[in-house]
Amino acid sequence: MEKLLTATDLAEILGFAHRSIVNMAREKPHLLPPYIRVSDSYRWRPSIVQQWMDSKSQADQQVQNVATTKATEQPKRGRGRPRKA
Template structure:
C-alpha cells in the first residue's frame, strides 16, 4: 500500500466531475454510488484512497456493446399507408 495523500471531497468532486455538495449528499443518502470511504479514527472528514477511487472507476466503465439499442418508439394511432407498406416490404425481405 502506498502512502499517498488521501483525497478530500473537493478532490473526488473534481475527479468525478461533480460538485462537492453532490458528493456530500450522495455519501449521506446513497453511499454505494461512491467509492469506498477511508475511515480514520477520530477524524470526521470524508477521505478516499486514490487506489480505491481508481479501482471503483475501473469497475464502472461501460463498454459500447453493453448498451442495448432500443427500437424506435411507435407513434400512437394507426400508421400511415406508406408506413404500413414499408413495414410489409421490410418483413417480406427478412423472410425471403
C-alpha cells in the same frame, strides 16, 4: 503510504460539486467509491478510486455492447390485434 483524497479532490476528479459528494457519501454511499470516515469528513484512497472508475467504465462498455446488439436485432412482433396504419 498514499495521500488520501478529500471530498473536494474527489469532486474535481468526478466533475461534481463538493457538496454533492458529501451528500452522496451520507445519503447514497453506494454511488461512490468506498471511503474512510475521519472525524466529520470523508477520505478516499486514490488507488481505490482508480479501481472503482475502471470497473465503472468496463460496466458501461458492457451495457453499450448489449444495447448495440439489441438495436441490431429485428423488432419483436406485438401481441394482440394489429393497429390501423
